[in-house]
Amino acid sequence: MATFQTLPGFREFYPEDLARRNHVFRLWRRTAGAFGFAEYDAPVLEPLELYKAKSGDEIENQLFNFTDKGGREVALRPEMTPTVCRLVGARASALKRPIKWFSIAEFYRYERMQKGRGRCFSQFNADIFGEAGPEAEIELIALLVQCLCGFGLTEQDFYVRLSDRNLWFYYLETLGLDEPRIRAVLGAVDRYEKHGDDAFKGYSEQFGPLASDLKGKILAFLQIKSLDALEQVLAASGGEKLAARLTDWRRLLDGLAAMGLASFIQVDLGVVRGLAYYTGFVFEAFDRKGELRALAGGGRYDDLVEKLGGPALPATGFAIGDMTFALLLEQRGLVPNLVQAADIYCVIGGAAERKAAFADIQALRAAGYRVDYPLKEVAFGKQFKAAAESGARIALIYGTDELAKGVVKLRDLTERSERDVPRDQVLAMVRDSISGQTG
């Protein structure tokens, strides 16, 4: 039968699946609205250059890219950041500050399938442009936390690891490293959690072995898990830049604490996040059990808007992926049962009764009620069964006896009670009946 199959790594959403996805999107959207973020959208297909400019040529391996009929090199978007930088950059001078934007969109990466990772996935993206201080991070991390808590997740379920690429950069500078060496060390720090000492192989191959006292300091630094410990280590190093960073750290952590979010936050300098365009605070959300890949990630990228052709504009943002998030909700039993229940189910006697019912069905639907009825003539018994299974709160019964009396029988499917309703009062009585139940 299945002559054609779905392309590898792609997903199909049958109604139950889409209901779940919509539920997630709806809550994310509402949460972003509560935080004062405005929604935008943009093309799925972009010039390949947009991604090369940001991440370098090697990124092409992981893109869905091709040449279009006009000879243009194009790619399905693998992420939203370059796109939103273009949008904001193009109108930066006309946009009210701070610029707080979000989107919910589908992305494509040409990669191997893995748990929590496919070739197409959706992300919630939120970004703030035009705010250089940690106030932007407070706002974004608070939004991130609420986007997860809105589903019933708590600090028992997930946490946000918080780090700082600038701090790392300045600290490594004070240790006497130049920029190429600093980048190599940050790469090693990024991998250290997973690969241990092997993480420094790349550095050794490029620059020779790392002096052991230097390596000791780096390993100690990446294991820092609190602001106090960080202040102690840096007290010895001094330096204006580092002191300024510490001030920002205090403002950020104080702000988050004041919002009551301290229990979600873990200072963790072991996080530096892969690619090099992050310029300040970076953060990643993980499940507490450590069983899943990152739930969300983000950070500051103050140079990117300018790099992509816009004005210099500070920016910071994050994204939540839908796949790992769905896995976590399932694990915690937080996926609600989303049945699309009818409001009203019509039980119809025969052909003549059907015509009478159609007039009412049309009026009820125009009034906004979800009304179902059997498309073909079906025995009464079956219709009542169908009415019950539809989840409808009331059934309207169009039988010969009722219509002869000029009434319709209104059956309350919850209370199992019935009464006759004059034909011309059906809409009003339905309204009473349903509002009475919900009220």
Place this chain on the structure above:
RNA sequence: GCGGUCAUAGCUCAGUUGGUUAGAGCACAAGAUUGUGAAUCUUGGGGUCGCGGGUUCGAGUCCCGUUGGCCGCCCCA
């Protein structure tokens, strides 16, 4: 790109050392049932056993290849 593992109905799975026409439960549909609730009973539709080749008198079963799923590695914006 690499490695492991799996593939039988819409779903979950049986299917003997290779042996007739490949089964069950659930789901779906029809009837019992022209007037009242998720029940019951009966019946039905639905399969190129992922695909292709090979071994064999004979392959869902054994061998090779291939495609796809899952898990991991590389990578992860």
